[in-house]
Amino acid sequence: xxxxxxxxxxxxxRHLLTIDGLPAEILLQILDTARSFISVTEREVKKVPLLRGxxxxxxxxxxxxRTRTTFEIAAKRLSADVVNLNIATSSxxxxxxxxxxxxxxxxxxxxxxxxxxxxxxxxxxxxxxxxPHIHVVNAGDGRHAHPTQALLDMFTIRHYKGGxxxxxxxxxxxxxHSRVARSEIHALTTLGVPxxxxxxxxxxxxxxxxRLGVHVFHDMSAGLRDVDVVVMLRLQNERMDGxxxxxxxxxxxxYGLTAEKLALxxxxxxxxxxxxxxxxxxxESSVADGAQSVILPQVTFGIAVRMAVMSILAGN
Amino acid sequence: xxxxxxxxxxxxxRHLLTIDGLPAEILLQILDTARSFISVTEREVKKVPLLRGxxxxxxxxxxxxRTRTTFEIAAKRLSADVVNLNIATSSxxxxxxxxxxxxxxxxxxxxxxxxxxxxxxxxxxxxxxxxPHIHVVNAGDGRHAHPTQALLDMFTIRHYKGGxxxxxxxxxxxxxHSRVARSEIHALTTLGVPxxxxxxxxxxxxxxxxRLGVHVFHDMSAGLRDVDVVVMLRLQNERMDGxxxxxxxxxxxxYGLTAEKLALxxxxxxxxxxxxxxxxxxxESSVADGAQSVILPQVTFGIAVRMAVMSILAGN
Amino acid sequence: xxxxxxxxxxxxxRHLLTIDGLPAEILLQILDTARSFISVTEREVKKVPLLRGxxxxxxxxxxxxRTRTTFEIAAKRLSADVVNLNIATSSxxxxxxxxxxxxxxxxxxxxxxxxxxxxxxxxxxxxxxxxPHIHVVNAGDGRHAHPTQALLDMFTIRHYKGGxxxxxxxxxxxxxHSRVARSEIHALTTLGVPxxxxxxxxxxxxxxxxRLGVHVFHDMSAGLRDVDVVVMLRLQNERMDGxxxxxxxxxxxxYGLTAEKLALxxxxxxxxxxxxxxxxxxxESSVADGAQSVILPQVTFGIAVRMAVMSILAGN
Numbered sequence: 050x051x052x053x054x055x056x057x058x059x060x061x062x063r064h065l066l067t068i069d070g071l072p073a074e075i076l077l078q079i080l081d082t083a084r085s086f087i088s089v090t091e092r093e094v095k096k097v098p099l100l101r102g103x104x105x106x107x108x109x110x111x112x113x114x115r116t117r118t119t120f121e122i123a124a125k126r127l128s129a130d131v132v133n134l135n136i137a138t139s140s141x142x143x144x145x146x147x148x149x150x151x152x153x154x155x156x157x158x159x160x161x162x163x164x165x166x167x168x169x170x171x172x173x174x175x176x177x178x179x180x181p182h183i184h185v186v187n188a189g190d191g192r193h194a195h196p197t198q199a200l201l202d203m204f205t206i207r208h209y210k211g212g213x214x215x216x217x218x219x220x221x222x223x224x225x226h227s228r229v230a231r232s233e234i235h236a237l238t239t240l241g242v243p244x245x246x247x248x249x250x251x252x253x254x255x256x257x258x259x260r261l262g263v264h265v266f267h268d269m270s271a272g273l274r275d276v277d278v279v280v281m282l283r284l285q286n287e288r289m290d291g292x293x294x295x296x297x298x299x300x301x302x303x304y305g306l307t308a309e310k311l312a313l314x315x316x317x318x319x320x321x322x323x324x325x326x327x328x329x330x331x332x333e334s335s336v337a338d339g340a341q342s343v344i345l346p347q348v349t350f351g352i353a354v355r356m357a358v359m360s361i362l363a364g365n
Numbered sequence: 366x367x368x369x370x371x372x373x374x375x376x377x378x379r380h381l382l383t384i385d386g387l388p389a390e391i392l393l394q395i396l397d398t399a400r401s402f403i404s405v406t407e408r409e410v411k412k413v414p415l416l417r418g419x420x421x422x423x424x425x426x427x428x429x430x431r432t433r434t435t436f437e438i439a440a441k442r443l444s445a446d447v448v449n450l451n452i453a454t455s456s457x458x459x460x461x462x463x464x465x466x467x468x469x470x471x472x473x474x475x476x477x478x479x480x481x482x483x484x485x486x487x488x489x490x491x492x493x494x495x496x497p498h499i500h501v502v503n504a505g506d507g508r509h510a511h512p513t514q515a516l517l518d519m520f521t522i523r524h525y526k527g528g529x530x531x532x533x534x535x536x537x538x539x540x541x542h543s544r545v546a547r548s549e550i551h552a553l554t555t556l557g558v559p560x561x562x563x564x565x566x567x568x569x570x571x572x573x574x575x576r577l578g579v580h581v582f583h584d585m586s587a588g589l590r591d592v593d594v595v596v597m598l599r600l601q602n603e604r605m606d607g608x609x610x611x612x613x614x615x616x617x618x619x620y621g622l623t624a625e626k627l628a629l630x631x632x633x634x635x636x637x638x639x640x641x642x643x644x645x646x647x648x649e650s651s652v653a654d655g656a657q658s659v660i661l662p663q664v665t666f667g668i669a670v671r672m673a674v675m676s677i678l679a680g681n
Numbered sequence: 682x683x684x685x686x687x688x689x690x691x692x693x694x695r696h697l698l699t700i701d702g703l704p705a706e707i708l709l710q711i712l713d714t715a716r717s718f719i720s721v722t723e724r725e726v727k728k729v730p731l732l733r734g735x736x737x738x739x740x741x742x743x744x745x746x747r748t749r750t751t752f753e754i755a756a757k758r759l760s761a762d763v764v765n766l767n768i769a770t771s772s773x774x775x776x777x778x779x780x781x782x783x784x785x786x787x788x789x790x791x792x793x794x795x796x797x798x799x800x801x802x803x804x805x806x807x808x809x810x811x812x813p814h815i816h817v818v819n820a821g822d823g824r825h826a827h828p829t830q831a832l833l834d835m836f837t838i839r840h841y842k843g844g845x846x847x848x849x850x851x852x853x854x855x856x857x858h859s860r861v862a863r864s865e866i867h868a869l870t871t872l873g874v875p876x877x878x879x880x881x882x883x884x885x886x887x888x889x890x891x892r893l894g895v896h897v898f899h900d901m902s903a904g905l906r907d908v909d910v911v912v913m914l915r916l917q918n919e920r921m922d923g924x925x926x927x928x929x930x931x932x933x934x935x936y937g938l939t940a941e942k943l944a945l946x947x948x949x950x951x952x953x954x955x956x957x958x959x960x961x962x963x964x965e966s967s968v969a970d971g972a973q974s975v976i977l978p979q980v981t982f983g984i985a986v987r988m989a990v991m992s993i994l995a996g997n
Contacts, residue, residue, distance in 0.1 A: 070895035090474045094418030096446070102726030104754060114450055115469065122473055124419060125446040130728070130757040133747055153747065156980035157754055158722045187724060324469060325461035348472035406790045410734030412762070430766055431785065437787050438736060441762040640785060643778035669890035 054176055063334040064185040066177045067194040068235040076240060081203050082357035083350065089126065090352055093139040099360045100129035103160040107133045108151075108175075109188075110166040115325065116188050119348075120163045121354035124224050129160075130362075151175050155183055161365050162186070169193035169228075175276035192228055197358060198323050201351040203240060204276055205343055208350065209319050213237070217315075219246040219272050220263075220281030222304060222331055225293075226252045228324050230282055248272035251306060270305055273313045281306055281322045284331045296302050298332050307333045311341065321344045369494055370681040380492045380501040381460075381674050384551040390397055390609050392556060396672035399666065405442065407669055415447035415676045419476040423449045424467075424491075424506075431641065432504050435664075436479045439671035445476075445679075462529040467491050475499055476679050485509035500678040508544055513674060514639050515548035517667040519556060521659055524666065525635050529553070533631075535562040535578075535588055538598030538620060538647055539569045542610075545639050546598055550577050564588035565620060568609040585620055589629045597622055597638045600647045613646050623649045627657065635659045686808055696808045696817040697990050700867040710870060712836050714989035715982065721758065722984055731992045732761035735792040739765045740807075741820075742798040747957065748820050751980075752795045755987035761792075761995075765995040783807050791815055792995050801825035811873075816994040824860055829990060830863035830955050833983040835872060837975055838910055838981065840950050845869070849947075851878040851904055852895075853962055854914030854936060855885045857925075861955050862914055866893050880904035881936060884925040901936055903947045913938055913954045916963045929962050939965045943973065951975045 055064045055071065062075055089097055105124045107117050117133060124131045136150065151162070161184045165170045169191030189195040203213075210216060218237055224230040224247050235282040237245045238261065245263040247254060254265055266272030273279065284300065294300055306320065320332075320342045329336045337344060371380045371387065380389055405413055416661065421440045425435050427656040440447045467478070477500045480488045485507030486565045505511045519529075528533060534553055540546040540563050554577065561579040570581055583587030583629060591596065599629060600616065610616055622636065636648075636658045644650045653660060687696045687703065716920065721729055737756045739749050749765065756763045768782065783794070793816045796804045801823030809815040821827040835845075842848060850869055856862040856879050869877045870893065871884055877895040879886060891897055900903030905911065916932065925942055952964075952974045960966045969976060 092418070095420060095474060096418035102724070102728035104727060104757075106750075114452070118448055118470070119473065122446055124445070125420075125448075125491075126418075130754070132750055132753055132757075134750060136746070146960070149956075151959060152977060153980050154750070156977040157751065157984050158966075158981065160728060241910075243480060324465075326465060328462070345468060345472040348469050349474065352473050408734070411736060411790060434738075434764055434766060434786070435789065436763055437764070441736075441764075453719075541741040550790035639787070640781075642781060644778070644781075663786060663792065664785050668789050 054173065060061070060172055062361055064187075066172050066176055066185065066187045068196045068199050068232045068239065069194070073239050073241070074269065075202065076203065076236060079354065079357050080207060081201055082361055083200075083204055086126075086353040086356045089356070090349070094293070095126050097126065098128045099364050100124065100127040100160075103129045103130045103363050104158060105131050105161045105163065105363075106154055106159050106357070107131060108136060108154070108162050108164045109134065110136045110147075110164070110171065111189075111191070112137065113165055119351055120186075120188060120355055123352050123359060126352070127356055128362055129359070141285050145234060147171070147174070148178050151178060155179055159183055161359065163188050166246060167191055180274040186358060186362070189228055190194040192226055192231070194232045195228040195323075195333075196232050197351070197355055198229050199236040200358070201347055201354040202233060202280065202297050202321060202323075203236050204350045204354050205319075205321060205347050209343060210277060213240045213242045216242045216278060217244040217246065217276040218242055218278040218280065218281045219248055219266075219314075220282065221248040221272070221306065223253045223268065223284050224249055224258060224282065225255050226285060227282050233280060234258075234263055242351055246272050246276065250294070269310055270313055273310055276314045277318055279306065279311065279314060279318055279320045281320065281332050283323060283325065284327055284328065301330055305331055305333060306336050307330075308335055308339070311336055321347055324348070370489065373553045380503075380537065381678065382488050382492055382501065382503045384515050384555065385510070385546045387442070387566065389555050389557070391514065392519065392552060395516055395670065395673050395677060396523060398677060399520055399669040399671045402669040402672040404646045405672070406665070411442050412472050413442065413555075414444045415680050416440065416443040416476075419445045420474060420526075421445045421477045421479065421675070421679075422470055422475050423447060423504075424452060424470070424478050425478070426452045426463075426487065427451065427505075428453065429505070431671055432481060434669055435667050436502075436504060439668050439675060440562050442668070443672055443676055445675070447456065447601065456564055458649050463487070463490070464494055467494060470543040471495055471499055477502065477675065479504050481505045483507055501558045502674060502678070503545055507557050508542055508547070509510040511639075512548050512669055514545050515552040515672070517663055517670040518549060518596065518637060518639075520572055520670050521550050521635075521637060521663050524662070525659060526593060529556045529558045531592060533560040533592040534598045535564055535592040535630075535653045536598065537564040537585065537588070537622065539573050540574060541569045541597065542601065543598050549596060550574070550579055552587070554578055562592065566610070580590050586629055587625055589626055592630045595622065595627065595630060595634055595635055595636045597648050599639060599641065600643055614681075615668055617646055621645075621647055621649060622652050624651055624655070627652055637663055638671050640664070686805065692710060692995055696804075696819075697828050698804050698808055698817065698819045700828045700831050700864045700871065701826070703871065705871050705873070705911070708832065708835065708868060711832055711986065711989050711993060712839060714896075714987040716994060717834055718985040718988040719982070721988070722981070725969065727758050728760055729758065730760045731996050732756065732759040732792075735995050737761045737763050737793045737795065737991070737995075738786055738788060738791050739763060740768060740770045740786070740794050740796045741766065742779075742796070743821075744769065744819070745797055745849055750796060751983050752818075752820060754985055755984050755991060759988055759992055760990070769900065779803070779806070780810055783810060787811055787815055790841055793991065795820050799823055818990060818994070821860055824858055824863070826864045827860040827955075828864050829983070829987055830861050831868040832990070833864060833986040834912065834953060834955075835868050836982045836986050837951075837979050840978070841975060842909060845872045847875045848910060849876040849878065849908040850874055850910040850912065851898075851908040851946075852855045852879055852912045852914065853880040853901065853904070853938065855916050856865045856881050856890060856914065857885045857887050858917060865912060866890070868897055870894055876909065879903050887986070895916065895942050900964065901942055902945055902980050903946050908946045909950055911938065911946060911952045913952065913964050914955065915955060916959055933962055937961070937963055937965060940967055940971070943968055953979055956980070956995055
């Protein structure tokens with residue numbers, strides 16, 4: 050267990066870099082801690098002093114206002130001091146290396162880095178080089194991982210389904226380019242979901258995905274049949290004019306979630322999406338806003354999950 | 366009264382979107398509350414715990430460092446947690462709709478949105494779609510309204526003139542494109558100012574302005590005669606090369622406020638400007654910095670007025 | 682003494698604009714105060730309430746994420762409210778003058794401005810125009826001064842060398858364009874360092890530097906002999922393709938700090954660099970990361986020094 054760079058020799062969480070390799074107990078510890086923060090975020094005074102005086106740096110090498118905001122809000126509700134660094138426009142352009150930037154910020158007595166980077170592995174690289182008192186949270190690295198998104202999805206599933214036993218979960222869309230999908234599959238498998246399906250066109254399902262123990266479907270109707278949870282992935286605009294995809298219209302026809310297709314799933318199936326949504330491309334508005342959609346609760350739970358991760362890492 | 370989207374069924378302020386339709390009692394409640402905050406902003410510890418643990422989002426779809434700063438400072442002095450979102454460079458460009466962005470931020474248990482948008486009506490649209498515990502403040506929408514600017518101007522007038530009875534107020538400049546002018550006229554009228562004048566070239570005074578009960582002047586000397594308050598409007602640079610205006614030099618000659626023209630007003634007249642000023646275009650430096658100018662006190666009062674609005678909306 | 686714009690008539694620090702003209706007692710007061718903050722920055726709760734409720738504005742007319750971050754962190758650890766203003770993209774472009782921008786922010790009851798500007802003298806100009814209760818810290822103005830960098834370097838030297846008596850200090854590189862070098866020379870001289878050397882090519886050493894009482898060397902080996910402290914300067918990329926410099930490769934050969942050259946210095950010599958480093962241009966990686974490098978401690982001390990400056994200026 051001590052070979053996992055995310056865990057201390059005693060098996061406690063030191064960094065959150067990827068779901069891959071984390072034991073179920075750690076995932077459940079995060080989900081349980083998050084549950085206790087739900088009530089905090091519903092109060093008028095949405096603040097606990099757990100991380101008072103800690104310095105958290107949001108290191109965004111790739112812009113993402115939405116994700117940065119969730120971490121900023123979570124940190125502030127834990128009473129931490131937060132500094133936002135948009136590094137794309139900063140010293141990286143002055144020729145400084147990533148590791149020098151991080152060493153510098155570490156020397157300011159940082160307690161935690163929340164890292165978003167376009168390159169897979171960036172958060173791991175940083176975690177390998179920071180001092181023993183600094184914690185790293187991966188807020189999305191390239192196509193690799195987005196562990197807090199997977200965790201908030203697990204929180205959402207457990208909240209609506211009561212647990213993970215006996216569930217059928219389908220992940221639909223551009224799995225090839227999705228760090229969300231990778232993290233999601235690892236989390237579902239670790240938490241004991243017996244049947245994970247992946248649905249999408251051949252060009253967007255990587256061949257190695259079958260090795261992760263999931264069932265691959267290219268036909269959406271077949272893939273959705275009797276599932277309890279539908280996780281829609283965002284189709285990134287830049288894919289739509291490439292060779293990997295038919296037109297947006299064609300994509301919607303085959304893999305867009307409509308009320309008609311959703312009717313094939315279990316009647317109590319929930320619909321999830323990590324946002325931001327492309328309405329009319331990967332999801333029909335009537336489904337996004339419909340009774341089975343839990344897309345906005347996902348966001349709410351996401352704050353509590355990020356508070357949980359931060360307080361487990363940097364709390365004492 | 367319950368048809369006004371800014372008021373609760375009981376007639377209390379729920380959002381601040383526009384001055385239009387707000388009763389005088391609400392305006393006076395804001396001004397009176399602001400007066401109590403003046404002393405806070407003059408202390409060394411410029412902070413009260415009224416909004417501790419509340420989450421306020423500055424949603425700026427149009428950049429405005431100055432206005433954003435006034436709301437940020439006001440919120441911090443009320444001990445709220447503030448998150449700045451510059452949405453122009455954010456998920457809007459990823460194809461997400463305005464309402465999806467707002468729904469998302471709402472799901473993070475936001476308490477208040479301060480909204481600046483280039484399109485008239487944006488703050489109203491948002492207010493119509495947020496949940497019952499979320500408050501919206503319009504920080505300027507297109508040509509439509511800028512209610513906190515109008516309120517701080519009312520505060521300034523009351524501070525220097527002791528009240529609104531018997532006053533003559535002139536608003537000078539580009540009324541056509543000014544959200545400040547619209548909000549100002551509604552506020553002055555509601556608070557009982559008997560004579561509101563509007564001064565400017567025919568091309569920059571909308572025809573419907575007369576319907577608001579104001580007197581229109583195209584000759585500045587006639588319009589300024591015996592007024593107690595002169596409100597200069599900012600002339601936006603982009604107007605100056607258009608067909609609506611003569612040259613900047615010509616404009617200054619006709620509608621720029623000089624010491625000579627100001628001498629036509631009441632000897633105790635005060636001079637106001639919402640900033641940022643174009644010195645030498647709409648106002649002469651000797652007037653901007655002169656004894657009758659209250660332009661900097663407007664800024665100081667503006668913080669107290671924004672604290673008042675926020676604490677009335679989100680306080681309990 | 683009262684003619685120094687940085688000091689009150691009683692000789693206390695009112696602004697920190699430049700090291701030039703500050704008496705040794707003031708410099709030592711800052712270093713001593715900084716020492717007391719080192720322990721604060723090492724605690725879990727890295728926060729003291731000294732500036733609670735004070736409003737500090739980071740006015741960056743020139744982007745510098747790194748320097749802005751150090752001041753932001755320092756201010757937050759003193760419990761101040763910090764507002765970041767990136768003015769390049771703001772009202773300056775709306776035609777407002779620098780002094781109007783500052784007057785406006787002052788009217789928001791600011792307590793302190795931390796100013797970074799591409800033009801030499803900008804911080805002085807601002808300091809001359811702010812009200813009596815507002816303090817200005819120069820965070821770098823053109824080629825002129827960067828006093829907090831010099832102070833943190835003095836702190837570092839005193840920390841590792843026990844004092845300033847009997848030291849030989851060499852400053853190496855592009856002295857001509859360096860605000861750091863200018864501030865550094867004034868600080869070293871004021872604190873009684875007996876021998877300050879400046880090393881660099883003729884094109885990058887201004888002729889007037891000899892007047893400051895330093896020894897000029899164009900040969901690095903000669904200049905480094907027996908020094909106790911080596912201060913490397915950053916070579917700005919934009920210089921490298923100009924007429925002032927040979928190629929980067931040639932520069933490194935002559936003025937880059939290698940282990941071999943460093944061996945000429947005193948065996949206990951420390952190596953400093955203000956960052957961000959150009960590895961392989963002004964400094965070899967093995968030296969930057971070597972046993973004699975104190976580059977990262979400089980950063981740590983820099984936070985404590987900025988806390989000291991801010992608390993001396995705005996504390997009571």
